[in-house]
Amino acid sequence: MHFKRTECLTMMVRIDMSISMNKLSPAQRAKVLQLLCEGMSIRAICRCLNVGKNTVARLIRTAGEACIAYQDEHLQDLKCRRIEVDELWSFTHCKQANVATAKSATEDSGDTWTWVALCAESKLIPAWYVGDRDSEAAMFFMDNLAKRLAHRIQLTSDGHRPYLEAVEGAFGADVDYAMLVKVYGQAPEGQRRYSPPECLGSQKHIVEGKPDKSKISTSYVERNNGIIRQHCKRYARLTLAFSKKIEMHTYAFALHTMYHNFVKIHSAHKLTPAMAAGVTGKLWEMGDLVAMIEE
Numbered sequence: 001m002h003f004k005r006t007e008c009l010t011m012m013v014r015i016d017m018s019i020s021m022n023k024l025s026p027a028q029r030a031k032v033l034q035l036l037c038e039g040m041s042i043r044a045i046c047r048c049l050n051v052g053k054n055t056v057a058r059l060i061r062t063a064g065e066a067c068i069a070y071q072d073e074h075l076q077d078l079k080c081r082r083i084e085v086d087e088l089w090s091f092t093h094c095k096q097a098n099v100a101t102a103k104s105a106t107e108d109s110g111d112t113w114t115w116v117a118l119c120a121e122s123k124l125i126p127a128w129y130v131g132d133r134d135s136e137a138a139m140f141f142m143d144n145l146a147k148r149l150a151h152r153i154q155l156t157s158d159g160h161r162p163y164l165e166a167v168e169g170a171f172g173a174d175v176d177y178a179m180l181v182k183v184y185g186q187a188p189e190g191q192r193r194y195s196p197p198e199c200l201g202s203q204k205h206i207v208e209g210k211p212d213k214s215k216i217s218t219s220y221v222e223r224n225n226g227i228i229r230q231h232c233k234r235y236a237r238l239t240l241a242f243s244k245k246i247e248m249h250t251y252a253f254a255l256h257t258m259y260h261n262f263v264k265i266h267s268a269h270k271l272t273p274a275m276a277a278g279v280t281g282k283l284w285e286m287g288d289l290v291a292m293i294e295e
Contacts (some may be wrong), residue, residue: 024055026294032056033063036252037259039231041241057248064251066293067258072199074279075126075261077150082120085145085157086089087113087133088228092246108246109265114235114253115141116228118221122276123266125224125257130250138162143172154211156180156218164207176209178216232256263289 024032028049035045042056059232094102095110102109111117113133117126119258127145131137152174157163159181167177173199184197203217233241234252243249274280282288 012216016112017195024051024059026287027289029059029293030095030290032059033255033259033289034286035232036060036076036219036233037256039236041233042071044273050275059233060251060255063258063289063293064248064254066295067254068251070292071254071258075124075148077179078119078124078126078148079124079149079278080119080122080124080153082154082215083117083126083156084120085115085117085141085147085155085163086221086225087115087158087160088219088225088235090249092243092244092249095203105247112243112246112249113137116221117141117145118224119273119277120215120217120220122273123220123224123268124273124279125259126277128253128257130246130253133160133162135165137160138166139169142166146170152176154178154209154210154215156211156216158182158218159205167208171208173208174237176211177207178211178213179205179207180218227260228256230251231259258289 028051031049032045032051035048036042036056040048041070042053042060045051045056045169047051090112091110092112092177093099093105099105099110111133112130115129115131118124119126126148127138127141129141129144133138139162142163143166150276154176155167155171156178157167157180159179163179166177171177182202182204183200185200186197204213206213227238229235232252234249236244242253260293262272262280263286265272265283269276271278271282273281
């Protein structure tokens, strides 16, 4: 009888905690979102702040939808002059090699690629896309980027061939476009799994217009890939912090880009990228981000 009463009381406490977790205050929501944007996993946040996992997941979904809508509306008519683009690998549910034998695998399971554009001057992320690494994804990504820009830009990508058709379709001849193709050697023995092969050099190929050869580079966007893996836990390598659904993967990255563009001060110019690009005139705080989501 004592055991049953204790079990009943424990269940009542859990119910009370569940109800309270679903009613986070704006300050609590701001804290959860900030920890997410600084690279903490969902379960770690639940342990530190005593909130429910489902509550955090719902907050990510709500925040992601709001961040996508807000940036679609406000990242327009951008005065960027130099854009670098790259693709970032991750996976959803399981790695591609395990999709055939994985339980509950869907058509979105396996390799997931994030296409990212970065303004080399302001460090703003004006456009991104989560999906495959094929020509269709490249065209969607480039069309989205092109419609956000106010004037002609210099564009640099790696040697991924789908860029050729996608850039031509989105910009036509109104772009100074070049590819930076890196040449790699053999991976060192014993480090093949975790270390990239040695880069032996790079080749600059002018594709369209007259890009400045001294500024043909993908260094900034590749450095930003490292920042993404550090600050968005779902992109961290050799961990269990992967996405189970591509929708949540997309929402989490939308939240990351909002934090990167509007909240986090970049060390290069002591401003947020959105301020440096002229998108906003104020320094956002997490409270402003929560207020935007609630609207």
